[in-house]
Amino acid sequence: MTTEQIEAFLAQAFPGQPLPGQSGLDAGAVGDAERLLLPEPQVDEARTSRPGVAIVPPALLHVRSDALEAAGIEAGFDEDTRALVLTASAHLAFGLAEPGQLRTSGDAGGTRFQVPTDRAHAFGVWSAAGPLAIGSVGPRAIELRVVNAWPAPPLPASVVIANWSRWHATMAAGRVARGFEPDATEADAIPARRWLRSVTADQRALIERFAIVRLHAIESQLLRLQEGLGVDQQLDFAWQSLCWHRDDVEGLRVLLREAGAGQTLATAVRGVDDIGRAVRFSWPSDIDVHDERLQRVSEADPGAWWGSTRRQVVWL
């Protein structure tokens, strides 16, 4: 999809939203494209298959889409119907839109949809608060992009990194607002803290949704550690990454709280923190996880389980 096609599609599918280039759905709100190659029949299969070797009909194939995952939507691929199957839990309900179909806030209430891949077409995934992702089906692949449909936060130039996504910028705003960003001043924190007061309730709801999804990922990783399931890196790196993610969510929680929002996120955070504390409580003493950021976390909130392991967590 070209930028023009994306903007036209969003304008058509979400007529209630500001137009591209205005305060809401600017080009920076749309993430990079990821390309999911459609499964092709395996030519070798017929040549090498032997009588008596029964091949079990496949269940739903696993799909990894970072764009959909960020929006809290799981994907699978049904080989029989050749459709992308999208699902989500009830509190992350969503809907599908195609060009020409008008979608308005409050219209999204499903938890399972199928996107056929037997014809080329574009589609959008949206929540009651606005768009979450857009996609297009081609002859060989599905292209997906996450949509962070809220305006860019006010960040000092010293903090901004080129090619940052809207999501990265939003998390940076959380760090600036809390005084955790080394390259930002105290004065920079004020506009960051006030930023979400100036956006719409739907846009705050979208940020909260993405934050909750991130929190679920943290929860799932904590449970993997707690249950002794595998992590793909050494434990110290895995824990450091988990702590940073938790701290990112903390920044978003602060931003939303400053705008009088984020109650659902705050409730969800409490549950995940219970697990985090339990894991941290039994953390092996010989695995040291420490850096400047985690040190700041420990200093700012001695009860935070995601701080430096060199500091005792104060169990409140």
Next chain:
Amino acid sequence: MALGPWCWSMHATGAPEMPLGVAPAVTLRGGTVALWALTSGPVDSSLHRAALGAEATASWHAAVLALPRSLPVLWRDLRDLAQHPPVPVHLCSHLAEPGIERRDRVVDGGSFGLAFLLQLASRVLSLPLPADIIASVAIDELGRTSRVDGLYEKLDGIATLAPRISRALVAASQHDEVRSSGGRLQLVPVRTAAQALEVVFGDALGIRLAEAGSDDARRRELVDAFFRLALVGRGAAVDWSPVERGARIALRDWPPAFDDRYRLQFAAGVAARHERNAGEIAVPGPAWLDAQPAPIRVGVLTHLVQQCADTGTPSPEQIEPYATTQVPKDLGAAFVPQLQLAGALARLWAVTGRPADALEMQQRVARAFVATFEDSQVSFQLSEWFRLAGALGDEEAFARAEAFLAKVEATCGLTPSGAPYVQLARARAGIELGQNTAETRDRLDALSRDLSVPAHVRWSAARWSARAWRRAGERALAEERLTAMELERSKAPHAARYLLLAEFDAAQDGQGTAEAFMDRLAALDPGPLTHLRQAYEADAEIVRFYPY
């Protein structure tokens, strides 16, 4: 999940035990890392299975051939088992990047090689694999390991999918590039399938071998297998350390019988010589020797003479007089084993102060091989012919060697495995005879970089290249080669020997000193150095006739 414990949580109770004849394996296709169980047992029809593609089937056949070459001996017939390759059963998948899972119905490629071999070994030895280990290594028919594609992604997938796997076997040649990518996995580099079997089964292999000796008929078969392996020659096994270990276990644990004991001692000694220029073999009495069929007797004597030359034991006085009687005066009337014995005697003479006799004998043996159309045997003799011509400063012998080489190349040529030895000997002889040409230096440089030739040939080529460049006045280029050797020293067996020789060369050319050189060299290679130090006084003479 019932096929093995790999994907079970570390804390879960009730994970299945490792069954016999099941090995985990991993594939990468597109961005999908899939974990499979290779099994020959019955498979639940609800599980997703794959067929093996052409390359994977070839890899299975390589594993079948490599297993007996990687174990000291086998006590179970492989033929039936080899007819039925294992079936890959899909366990779980991980997507390394955004995409749609590729659930293969056909798995292909060479990366299952070592996993196939371990699965087969588990069946043959009736030993389950440890639950914490997986292999992603290609192997050839000789059990030599090689790299696989997508290893970084595979390791990432294993770490995510299989909490109970904590060790991954990787090819030694690929270890450096993934050393920092193992994450929580311990990466175990393996050079050969024999090494992998040692890592995987450890002492259990020895215990099985010891148990096998309790049956008289089987024990006799196994002793025969050890003895045959030792007689066949260095190429019969890629890695001789398991042969030595196996023979020593048998010597320790099996009931004593004189003939069995001698043949096992012989196998252990030969294996130690092939592996590290060590090992002792007693000289059997004339009665034992006379009782052997002639080709066996001559074969045993050939090994004893080589053992004497390379390790210093038995002494030349103990073995040479009898061995000499077994070589016809007219080599035109000799059979191949007798020619091999003659070549071994010349090798001994070359390190015991009789290089001119050795040169003469190697020329005769080389000609006799060619006369009997055994051209494939000639590379060792021709290498020695060149080397000794250079060491003795015998330009006429060098010219004859050149003419002989041209003749061999005009007929059927040298064998691919023998050619690098001849090229190296020819180049070093050229340098010693003052024919230090650009072509010679280029040839040595090319050899030193050619990963397909044995490591000690590459290292010797690097040493001679440095010497040649220094003598050509290009000290910077010589230093460059020495630095490269120094950087690579940890990767090659015997590296210290060639670095020490290069240090000595530099000292001879007026660059630095090689302190306590001869003692250090003798500590590395006591066999030939004992002979040479008895034959010569000057260090330079000793190094001149040192074969490496």
